[in-house]
Amino acid sequence: MFENLSERLSRTLKNVSGRGRLTDDNIKDTLREVRMALLEADVALPVVRDFVKRVKERAVGTEVSKSLTPGQEFIKIVQAELEAVMGASNEDLDLSCQPPAVILMAGLQGAGKTTSVGKLGKLLKERQKKKVLVVSADVYRPAAIKQLETLASDIGIDFFPSSPDQKPVDIAKAALDHGKLKFYDVVIVDTAGRLHVDEEMMGEIKDVHQTINPVETLFVVDAMTGQDAANTAKAFDEALPLTGVILTKVDGDARGGAALSVRHITGKPIKFLGVGEKTDALEPFHPDRVASRILGMGDVLSLIEDLERNVDKEKAEKLAKKFKEKKGFDLEDFRGQLQQMKNMGGMMGMMDKLPGMSQLPDNVKDQVDDKMFVQMEAIINSMTPKERERPEIIKGSRKKRIAMGSGTQVQDVNRLLKQFTQMQKMMKKMQKGGMKNMMRNMKGMMPGGGMFPGR
Structure with a gap:
């Protein structure tokens, strides 16, 4: 998400970050680069013009706060303006009405409307x-x-x-x-999509809207259509009183133009981002966090929320107790860690939210392949409980059996055991409370070190 824009902006802003003073001259080139980066990200031209104008007005002659260098102040201004373009803060669904609260979903065919209905239903059921x-x-x-119907059955909501x-x-x-009769809190209505905006479709959806009078009318749009996403949203907004937008397929959009254009062009807030195919891959849209990600500063808050939602507290407590009692870290624990990582969208999903990850070289990013974690889990699943508890007994014939059972090669089993040994050493250091030692060991666990050896 936003990889291209993030990379370009980070590189550009680095040039100005060490400046002693912000002047017309030394930010002119930077602003030109920012403008090009936004246009390449398929951000609508009026949005780019307005954005660059506002950044320039705020940056030139800014009273730089004493604690920051002028360059840092400039980056702060860019971040604040990015947030302003996307909407100052997260706007939640307004469901404060006599139940059931009706949500109407509109959009073009293929935008991911039906899937979004399911995802939103799951989010409201589980989180609210x-x-x-x-x-x-x-x-x-x-x-x-x-x-x-199938989606509702899988998620466990009524159809x-x-x-x-x-x-x-x-x-x-x-x-x-x-919904009224059976005391539902929320009714979500999925409507027909078309391949393009047409009068008949608009007339029909207006009738539905008038009949059920929804509290939220959400427009579902594919982020990968870039500027077109904002223009289509505008056409729908002229026909329907939209209350917000759901931007789908954001995980496949390296540019990010739609996220930066929709609010400005329609005046309607983006309320959710669809970030994957899984039914829980719908995130509330936080402009400040997205702006931070675009500038390569990561999104630690969302990462913490992911951890709180997906980490199995019982398993975590068990592991903590094991640590306290100075018991060893075995392959069963290692498998548990892999499963939790998978629940959080895999290594790439987590890395996306960590500060500075956009600056990692491509060859390092390529080594962090989530398929590798699936393979590692398959290898551990192929072991006996005794082998998981005492990995040191895994020798020649056992390795062959484990490789055959998991559909892998003996060298894959060897690699997993080597990675596990490194993890075990790190855990021992943690037990001794040596945070410095642990951090030193983490270098070996990170890409380029021992955890993800080049293949």
Whole structure:
């Protein structure tokens, strides 16, 4: 996400960070580079013009605070303006009404609307403890109705049945009546998508909107369409009173133009980001955190939230108790760590949120392959409980059996055991409370060191 923009801006801003004073001359080149970086990221031209103008106005002649160098002050200004372009803060869903609160989802075909309905339903159920009902009013694509039904069943939320011979308005009204009758907190209505904006579609969705009077009307748009995302959102906003935007497929968008253009062009906030195919890959949109990621400063707050949500507290306590009692770290513990990492979106998902990771060389990033973690887990799964507890007994014939059972080679098993030994040493250092020693060992665990050896 935002890799290209982040790389370009970080490189550009580095040039100005050591300046003694900000003047028209020494920021002119930097601003030209910033402008080019934004245009290459497919940010809409009016947005770029406005952004550069505001940064320049604030930067030239700025009273630089005593604790910062002028260069750092300039980066602070760029960050603040990035946040302003995307909306000052996260805007949550406004569900404060007589239940059920109705959410209407609109968007073009292929934007990921139906998947987003499922993801949003799961998020409201798990994080806000809401009783959620979903319904599909997409009568033009019978597969869409079936898709939502399957998705709802997988997630564990209720699905209101509909069929292609019904009218969308009737479906939406029946679902709302059922929602009132059965005391649902939220009803999410999925509507039909088209390949382009057309009058018939707009007329139909306006009727549905009028009938059910939703508290939230969310426009779902594919981030990879760049500037077009903002323009389509504007067309929908003229037809419907949109309350917000869900930007999907953000994980596949290295440019980030849509995220920076949508708010400015439509005046509507981005409320969520779709960051992957899994049903929990929907994140509330925090402009300050995204701005931080764009500037290569990471997003530690989101990482902490991921940890709190995904780390199995029981397992973590067990491991902590083991540490206290000075018991060893075995392969069973190692497997547990791999599984938790996988739940957090894998190593790449975590690295995305760590400060400075955008500056890592490509050859190092390539070595951090999440498929490798799947392979490591498969190798450990192929071992007996005794082998996991006492890895030192794994010799020749056992290695062959483990490799065959996990569909890998003996050298893969050797590599895993070597990595595990390094992890074990690091854990021992932690038990002794030597944080400095542990940090020294971490160098060996990071890309380029021993944990991810080049293949």
